[in-house]
Amino acid sequence: GLSLPLPKALKIRPTLGRVKEALFDILSARIDGCTFLDLYAGTGSIGLEAHSRGASTVIFVEQNRKTAALLHRNVARYCTSMPPEQPSTLRIHILDVEAYLSNTRHRTTPVDIIFSDPPYDAPVSHTFMDRVTRGNWLQPDGLLVVEHRFKHPTDDTCGSFSKTATYRYGDSALSVYEPTSTPSTVSEL
Known part of the structure; x- marks a missing residue:
């Protein structure tokens, strides 16, 4: 795969390799042809991996301008390494x-998968979760995956979405949400 640089001056905590691999194991049946929203995108490694595995559209959202400049460079490098026949958006x-999610002009159509990797030492914001689920950002059969510190658990339900699993990898965790009409049992793995 493409190696992405990570300057020490940027305070970015990239997703660990084993967490990234587990994420794409979880998403494997849904990734091909999907629209993928990468929130708190950082270097873009998750969104670029999603695209390399078959996502047709990837939308990156990153607030920090210096990090976003690196993200732009990484996307440009990735695009030059793609076969010319591979369509990309x-x-x-x-x-x-949260500003992005509040502005409906960014949402042209609901996406299939949202991956969110908010700042590691902060609990996942209830406002963020509410905006994702109530803002029609996800397709009715969409999937929301939140990477977070295991000691900062996420809510079991949020709007019409229920947490279906939490996977632990050392101090990190991936919590998976799916739309449900009735509460479900959450499994911790």
Whole structure:
């Protein structure tokens, strides 16, 4: 795969390799042809991996301008390494995630998968979760995956979405949400 640089001056905590691999194991049946929204995109490694595995559209949202400049460079490098026949739609928004989610002009159509990797030491914002689920950002059969610190658990339900699983990898965790009409049992793995 494409190696992405990570300057030490940027305070970015990239997703660990084993967490990234587990994420794409979880998403494997849904990734091909999907629209993928990468929130708190950082270097873009998750969104670019989603595209390389078959996502047709990837939308990156990153607030920090210096990090977004690196994200732009990484996307450009990735695009030059793609076969010319591979169609791609890769969009970058330099904007606070909650501001992005509040502005409906960014949402042309609901996406299939949302991956969110908010700042690691902060609990996942209830406002963020509410905006994702109530803002019609996801297709009715969409999937929301939140990477977070295991000691900062996410809510079991949010709007019409229920947490279906939490996967732990050391201090990190992936919580998976799916639309449900009735509450479900959450499994911790």
